[in-house]
Amino acid sequence: MIRIRRATQQDTERILAISAQVWDGNDYVPSILADWLVDPSGELLVAEVDDAVASFAYRTWLLPGHAWLQGIRTDPAYRGRGVGRALSRALIDRAWRAGAARISLSTYFDNTPSIRIIESLGFERVASFVFLERTEEAPPLPATADPGVAEPTPDEAARFILASSSLATARGWYPFEWLFLPFAARPEAFLEKTPYRIGVRSGDGWRSLLCASPGRGAGDASFLSFLDGDSRDFAALVAKASRDLATTTWESMIPRRGEDVAPALPSLLELGFKPWQDGSEDVLCYDLVASHLKGCSDA
Ligand SMILES: CC(C)(COP(=O)(O)OP(=O)(O)OC[C@H]1O[C@@H](n2cnc3c(N)ncnc32)[C@H](O)[C@@H]1OP(=O)(O)O)[C@@H](O)C(=O)NCCC(=O)NCCS
Numbered sequence: 001m002i003r004i005r006r007a008t009q010q011d012t013e014r015i016l017a018i019s020a021q022v023w024d025g026n027d028y029v030p031s032i033l034a035d036w037l038v039d040p041s042g043e044l045l046v047a048e049v050d051d052a053v054a055s056f057a058y059r060t061w062l063l064p065g066h067a068w069l070q071g072i073r074t075d076p077a078y079r080g081r082g083v084g085r086a087l088s089r090a091l092i093d094r095a096w097r098a099g100a101a102r103i104s105l106s107t108y109f110d111n112t113p114s115i116r117i118i119e120s121l122g123f124e125r126v127a128s129f130v131f132l133e134r135t136e137e138a139p140p141l142p143a144t145a146d147p148g149v150a151e152p153t154p155d156e157a158a159r160f161i162l163a164s165s166s167l168a169t170a171r172g173w174y175p176f177e178w179l180f181l182p183f184a185a186r187p188e189a190f191l192e193k194t195p196y197r198i199g200v201r202s203g204d205g206w207r208s209l210l211c212a213s214p215g216r217g218a219g220d221a222s223f224l225s226f227l228d229g230d231s232r233d234f235a236a237l238v239a240k241a242s243r244d245l246a247t248t249t250w251e252s253m254i255p256r257r258g259e260d261v262a263p264a265l266p267s268l269l270e271l272g273f274k275p276w277q278d279g280s281e282d283v284l285c286y287d288l289v290a291s292h293l294k295g296c297s298d299a
Contacts, residue, residue, distance in 0.1 A: 002083055004090040007044040007056060009037055014053040015046070018075045028177075029071055031216055036071070043094060047074075047087040054078035055087050059095050063185050067100040070178065072114070079113070088117050092288070101290040106178050109282045123288045127171040127180065128281035129253040130265060133221065136248060138272030144236040147200045152209065157197045158187035160209045166228040166262040170255035173285055175225050176213070177251070180285050194225045198240060200233045208233035214245050224252035227264040234267040256281040 007015065012033065019029040036044045042060040046053045057072035069091055074084045095103050105123070107114045108131075152160065161167055167174065167183060174183035176193040183190055191197070191211070199209040208229030214222050222245045227234060242248065252273060255262040258281075269279065276282060 002086045003048045007046045047083050055083045065101040067095040067103045069105040103288045106285050123286035126287045127173045127285040129283040130256045132252045132273040134250040134273045141239045154188050164228040169262050175253035210237040221249040221251045222247040
């Protein structure tokens with residue numbers, strides 16, 4: 001029998017033990033678990049089977065009424081018994097009851113168990129991205145002349161992003177690691193996730209923009225959330241960001257829907273960023289909406 005309840009501090013050890021068995025121990029949950037446990041507006045649930053914690057998952061809010069689900073993990077010893085499905089249903093039911101009108105999440109394209117649960121519960125795919133990483137093995141970035149890199153104000157950066165083809169390809173979702181934010185709803189608040197922002201001016205406006213954030217811990221890859229504009233600026237922007245953030249390793253999510261590809265993709269591949277697959281979209285965003293709401297930009 002499966003029993004679902006809120007997680008407490010006493011579950012920490014068990015949650016960490018489950019997390020350690022996922023992705024060769026490279027799960028991000030340990031770095032964020034303490035925050036989840038004390039989050040007054042979010043909800044971390046565990047599913048118990050025969051009094052043992054078998055699975056956990058977390059819900060937060062992107063916006064009032066717009067929930068985000070993440071971090072579902074089932075102990076490998078308990079997988080395939082319906083625990084993940086039961087926990088997902090509970091998280092969703094409780095999100096509706098807490099006032100959600102819309103629930104979103106992201107997953108990887110080959111995560112069959114996850115996609116079976118999500119799609120059978122009515123979630124629809126609304127956006128897709130290519131996950132890229134630049135590792136220590138990548139060749140050094142090429143030397144480039146400074147095209148006149150400067151720092152835009154938050155308002156200038158927000159306006160650039162809102163008008164960009166990248167955000168259109170992303171159907172309005174702004175990536176921050178595996179979290180995707182409905183940018184138009186709160187541009188300046190969401191920009192705070194990516195405090196490092198540089199660009200190249202053109203007349204009164206900007207012709208290129210890069211937005212990034214440093215890794216959470218020492219040695220963690222920096223995250224490139226946004227790169228768009230004149231592709232001739234991209235190498236210089238990435239090189240300056242790498243110097244300023246003192247990083248050689250990067251992760252990024254680049255919007256792609258089939259042939260509709262954000263302009264940064266070819267440039268980043270040339271700069272030594274590599275996809276896990278063949279460069280086609282592999283990270284998928286899903287939405288479950290309460291009524292007529294469809295598409296991120298309607299939020
Ligand atoms: C995703 C995960 C939480 C599912 O947990 P679970 O407790 O095994 O889930 P369930 O038993 O409810 O199974 C869910 C569905 O996946 C199917 N499934 C389970 N294992 C599968 C496998 N190896 N291959 C194909 N389908 C599988 C089940 O049949 C079920 O589908 P159905 O109800 O239509 O038959 C678990 O696989 C996991 O912890 N994975 C690692 C972490 C992860 O990927 N998290 C999600 C990130 S978005």
